[in-house]
Amino acid sequence: MEARQMNSKVEVKPLSPVTKTRSFTRFLRRWSLQIALSLVGILIWAFFLWRSPITFKSYAIYNSLMLTTPFFALVAIPLTLVIIVKEMDLSFTSVMAWGVAAYSITFRVTQNVWLGFLACLLAGLLAGLLNGLIVVRLGVPSLVATIGTQFLWRGVVLVVTNGQGVGMSEVKRTILYPLLVGKIGPIPMPFIWTIVFGLIAWFFLNHHKFGAHVYLTGDNVESARLMGVNTGRTKILTFALVGLMAAFSGFVVSEQLLFFWPTLGDGYLLNTLASVFLGGTSVFGGTGTIYGTVVAAFIIALINPGIVASGWLAYWTQLIYGFIIVASVALQAVLRRRFS
Amino acid sequence: MDHLLQLKNVSKTFGEVAALHHVNFEVGSNEIVGLLGDNGAGKSTMVKIMTGYHRPDLGGEVYWKGEKVEHLSVSLARDLGIEVVYQERALADQQSLWRNIFMGRELSNRWGLLDIGGMTRETQKLMNTAMGFTSSAVSPESSVGTFSGGERQGVAITRALYFEAELIILDEPTMGLSLSETKKCLEFIDGIKAAGKSCIFIDHNIFHVYPVVDRIVVLDRGTIAGMYMKNELSMDELLERLYRVARTGNLEEYSKAA
Numbered sequence: 001m002e003a004r005q006m007n008s009k010v011e012v013k014p015l016s017p018v019t020k021t022r023s024f025t026r027f028l029r030r031w032s033l034q035i036a037l038s039l040v041g042i043l044i045w046a047f048f049l050w051r052s053p054i055t056f057k058s059y060a061i062y063n064s065l066m067l068t069t070p071f072f073a074l075v076a077i078p079l080t081l082v083i084i085v086k087e088m089d090l091s092f093t094s095v096m097a098w099g100v101a102a103y104s105i106t107f108r109v110t111q112n113v114w115l116g117f118l119a120c121l122l123a124g125l126l127a128g129l130l131n132g133l134i135v136v137r138l139g140v141p142s143l144v145a146t147i148g149t150q151f152l153w154r155g156v157v158l159v160v161t162n163g164q165g166v167g168m169s170e171v172k173r174t175i176l177y178p179l180l181v182g183k184i185g186p187i188p189m190p191f192i193w194t195i196v197f198g199l200i201a202w203f204f205l206n207h208h209k210f211g212a213h214v215y216l217t218g219d220n221v222e223s224a225r226l227m228g229v230n231t232g233r234t235k236i237l238t239f240a241l242v243g244l245m246a247a248f249s250g251f252v253v254s255e256q257l258l259f260f261w262p263t264l265g266d267g268y269l270l271n272t273l274a275s276v277f278l279g280g281t282s283v284f285g286g287t288g289t290i291y292g293t294v295v296a297a298f299i300i301a302l303i304n305p306g307i308v309a310s311g312w313l314a315y316w317t318q319l320i321y322g323f324i325i326v327a328s329v330a331l332q333a334v335l336r337r338r339f340s
Numbered sequence: 341m342d343h344l345l346q347l348k349n350v351s352k353t354f355g356e357v358a359a360l361h362h363v364n365f366e367v368g369s370n371e372i373v374g375l376l377g378d379n380g381a382g383k384s385t386m387v388k389i390m391t392g393y394h395r396p397d398l399g400g401e402v403y404w405k406g407e408k409v410e411h412l413s414v415s416l417a418r419d420l421g422i423e424v425v426y427q428e429r430a431l432a433d434q435q436s437l438w439r440n441i442f443m444g445r446e447l448s449n450r451w452g453l454l455d456i457g458g459m460t461r462e463t464q465k466l467m468n469t470a471m472g473f474t475s476s477a478v479s480p481e482s483s484v485g486t487f488s489g490g491e492r493q494g495v496a497i498t499r500a501l502y503f504e505a506e507l508i509i510l511d512e513p514t515m516g517l518s519l520s521e522t523k524k525c526l527e528f529i530d531g532i533k534a535a536g537k538s539c540i541f542i543d544h545n546i547f548h549v550y551p552v553v554d555r556i557v558v559l560d561r562g563t564i565a566g567m568y569m570k571n572e573l574s575m576d577e578l579l580e581r582l583y584r585v586a587r588t589g590n591l592e593e594y595s596k597a598a
Contacts, residue, residue: 030481209452216443219432226393226430227444228414286434 033280034291041299048306055309063188065301067181067256070190072268073297074249076275077194077201078241080293083276084205085218085235086285087142091131092246092272094153096265099124099247100254101157104166113174120247127153128243132236142239161262168258181256190252194294197245202290214238219286271300274321277328284336300324342406344369344538345390345422345507350400352385359385360396360562367507367538372529374549375542377559378586383542384427386559387511390540391424392417418445423505425496427512433485438463440484441499462502470498490521497528508532509540514548526552546582550575560585 028035049056075092082089102123107116127149134145171177182189205211216224217231224231246265254260279296281288304317343366352360360382367373377383388394389402392412396402402409404420424430431440438459447455447462463480467473471494478487484495493513500508510529514522529552532539543549549556550570556578558566565585568578 207454207456209446209448209454212439212446212454215435215439216432219434220430222428223430223432224443226391226414226424226426228418229444230415286432 034289034295037278037280037292037295037299041295041302044299044302044306048302048310052306052309052311055305059186061305061309063186064305065298066191067188068190069298069301070194071249071253072272073194073275073294073301074190074197074252075242075246075268076272076279076293076297077197077290078238078245079272080276080279080281080288080290081201081205081214081238082142082242083218083281083283084214084285084288085231085238086221087135087235087238089128089131089142089146089239089242090269091127091146091148091150091153092242093265093267093269094150094157095124095127095243095246096250096253096268097157097260097262098127098153099250100260100264101160101262102247103251103254104168104260105160107170113171113176117176117251120251121244124243124245124247124250125240126243128240128246129236131243132239135239136232136235157262161260163262165262166260168254168260171255172258177255180252190256193252194297198290198294205290210234210237215286217285270318270321270325271297274300274324274328277332278324280328282332282336283329284332343367343403344371344405346403346406347386347389347396348401348403350386350389350396350402352382352389352394352397352400358562360389363559363562363564365557365564367540369506369538370533370536371555372533372539372541372553374553374556375540375559376544376546376549376556376582377565378544380561381559382562383559384511387424387509387540387542390417390509391422415444418503421504421506422509423500423503423507424509424511425493425500425513427515429492429496431484431492431495434483436481437467437478437484437495438480440495441466441502443499445503466498466502470501471495489516490518490524493517493521493525497525505537507538507540509542511542512544513541514543514545522548546575546579550578558582558585 045056055061075096079089079092099120103116103120106119107113110116131142131146131149134140134149135142178189180189180193184192205214213224213229213231213234216227216229217234221231250264253264275297276288276293277283277296278299279289279292279294281293300321303320304314307316307320308314346366348364350360350363350365351358363382363386365386375383375386385394389396389400392414395412402412409416409420430443432443435443438456441463442459447458449455460480467478467480471491473491473494484492487495497510497513510525513525517525526548529539529541533552533554541549541553554570556566556568556570557564558568558581566581573581
């Protein structure tokens with residue numbers, strides 16, 4: 001009360017020209033990471049445009065980028081939250097397949113695509129919750145726990161599908177098909193969903209209590225607990241979101257192909273993680289942005305076709321992804337030492 | 341009259357280590373209690389029970405204004421009006437000043453949407469008044485990791501004050517502070533008394549504790565080893581008794597206060 005009473009006497013001075021220029025440099029400093037990342041993206045794009053103008057001046061390459069980048073960007077968005085709370089999730093590649101397996105079983109029984117779709121999302125959510133509970137309630141390090149559940153869900157999928165792929169042409173008869181993999185004008189729907197979910201995640205991360213608690217939990221879990229933040233619930237929720245979005249993304253991929261492969265999700269681990277780390281989310285927790293992750297996802301996606309179109313072997317892609325992860329994590333460690 | 345906060349028969353065991361044995365402790369309203377004790381005496385454990393961070397072992401009870409509190413949690417304690425300035429400050433270094441001030445008690449509407457403008461404005465005001473920041477390089481958006489020890493302490497104390505706590509617990513607030521910062525901190529405790537609030541002041545340094553408190557409680561190896569009203573004994577007598585407790589661990593006769 002004392003402090004509040006004192007407050008009422010204080011007048012806030014209007015901004016002087018000096019503080020205006022200061023606030024501009026402050027703006028630059030605050031958004032430096034995002035600005036730098038955007039510049040890197042433009043530079044890489046310009047480089048490929050110069051190396052291979054025919055490919056990069058055609059609509060086809062952008063259509064394909066907008067269609068396929070969301071397959072992992074949709075997971076990279078909630079994974080960003082998991083990394084911000086200083087945890088890790090490696091199980092989403094299998095959860096993608098587990099979600100669609102749940103769809104497939106439900107559809108076989110009910111012959112209802114919508115029920116199957118709901119089952120898919122629910123299966124993903126439950127798989128994510130399980131990760132969260134194992135990590136938070138049992139105290140298993142998330143790296144180990146989610147390697148375990150990665151194998152677990154892949155195993156479940158292989159057992160229930162008997163290792164066989166399943167056709168999904170039935171989804172073409174429902175509105176779900178144009179809604180998830182159709183197009184609005186020249187823009188493929190998966191791209192639009194990525195932007196939509198990116199905006200939702202950005203909003204909750206920056207303008208909702210949940211997001212505030214995500215940052216606090218990752219920054220200093222002990223402080224957050226001492227000040228009454230429910231850090232356990234916050235962590236569990238971030239894991240659940242990854243599960244949910246992994247299943248959604250798995251459904252979008254399978255719908256695109258109209259076929260469900262039990263190996264679905266394999267090969268997405270590297271580019272999803274690379275998107276999060278290149279996007280500036282710190283492996284040490286407490287910092288990270290959705291904007292960074294989404295932009296980084298498109299940079300990552302640009303590299304593979306760029307390399308091929310430039311006439312190099314596609315083998316380079318993996319090397320570059322690996323390099324990006326190591327370099328961005330190393331850079332975070334160096335910056336952290338310098339500024340703390 | 342009821343006590344503001346009362347612990348009855350509180351014990352706390354971590355695995356095989358008993359941190360507190362059957363402790364009875366109370367704080368009156370508008371009372372400043374100094375809690376003294378060596379490292380490992382159980383001071384921090386007692387604080388964390390009063391703030392709902394630890395649950396007392398079975399049989400221990402916590403009362404707030406005469407009413408028994410079941411399932412005390414950190415957020416419930418803060419809702420009741422208990423704020424703590426922790427030894428380790430409980431700050432999130434990479435986060436902005438305003439996020440630290442409102443940590444765990446963010447201003448938000450009923451859907452949980454943050455009132456960022458409101459929190460930034462309040463923080464700006466607190467910076468000018470309570471925290472005494474004058475440098476224009478510091479803004480509510482500055483991360484607290486860049487602050488000095490005294491400034492960080494200022495943030496933690498301001499945070500405790502802001503939420504209109506009735507009981508403020510200071511866990512070794514002078515640790516790592518410069519001489520002038522320590523003086524400011526002690527003046528702050530006088531301010532709590534003047535404002536009609538209560539305070540538990542935990543410190544190693546009896547020379548800091550003695551001048552500002554009404555009553556002194558000595559904790560030793562998990563039990564209350566002594567309790568003195570300040571007017572009962574001089575600082576020298578107190579010092580002498582503290583040495584004796586430290587040497588022998590002997591329970592002295594329980595001099596009932598209030």
